[in-house]
Amino acid sequence: MPRLYLIRHGKPASTWGDADADPGLDETGQAQAEAARDWLLSLPEAERPQRVVSSPLRRCRETAEPTARALGVAVEIDPIVGEIPTPEALHPTERASWLRKVFEGTWREIQGDLDYDQWRREIVGSLRARGDTAVFSHYVAINAVVSHLLDDDRVLHFRPDHASITVLETDGQGLTLVAKGREAVTGVL
Template sequence: MSRLYLIRHGKPAATWGEADEDPGLDDAGKAQADAARDYLMSLPEADRPKRVVSSPLRRCRETAMPTAQALGVDLEIDPAVGEIPTPAGLSAQDRPAWLRGVFQGKWKDVEGDLDYEAWRGEIVKALHARGGAAVFSHYVAINAVMSHLDGDERVLVFRPDHASISTLETGGDDLILVERGREASSGVL
């Protein structure tokens, strides 16, 4: 078994539906990225990540970069750990309402032109091959993993705070939750 760290991106400079569809981090988010790096670098050598993987979106890349630099490794971009895809034809302004609906239901009930249960499975599958990595991802993608590990069909089972670090172990076909990261004290951030 090998450790894997699943990390939500730091606080972005903009939220859903605002003008920037791919915002970077604000000052608090940059501090959170540095704190995530510091935590990961403080781990015993045997548990410290050897690779850094990120969603393609800027807020994840910017959160991941301090860790990649500290480890002296290239940042690996993997769309499989990216944000939940928006249904075709849904505007950026309509995405927040769609997401609020998604959070209320189960994976099999998510409306859109994609099989979201299969999307959930692809994220879990991608993590099986990421032992020894720090993986920087998103709120809904992390919930996809946590709901799978819990055997819970609900979309929203965990409220990871910005830069929350959950620890998993992986080896072969097993993916095991060791410890959930810090949860947000309010709703989706």
């Protein structure tokens, strides 16, 4: 059965609320991107990804690039696997506190400009159609997929570490969780 690999981006050069709204990777993050590439390339040929998809954000694109180069493919950008949309009325400096509240609740409880439970289902729908793909995404988006597959409405289901790899299988109609990625030992992000 075709496999999908959800890879959280490597460690960014800055975090929530810093001056750079779209940071790239720091040195640790670059090493993590190379380690993710090496792990994916170590897979048996039949399980190795053939495509590379990334969130449009720089930290994901930079994490995806070593894998794409090694596979000889272009990075495909897909906004649906991007960060959780922040409500428009929220000032950027308030994003961190908004996310902390989001992490304490369920998908149906999130207050914002859109239906976040629907956003979660759209991510899953996007992934169902893919096979043999490495998808470079974000903490919340990966939680969205895992919580949906486990039929668990909590937003924060697990704490994927930077460059951790969550493995899924798809038959084109459904997704199955094979293994959650390595969890972070320390803080959320």
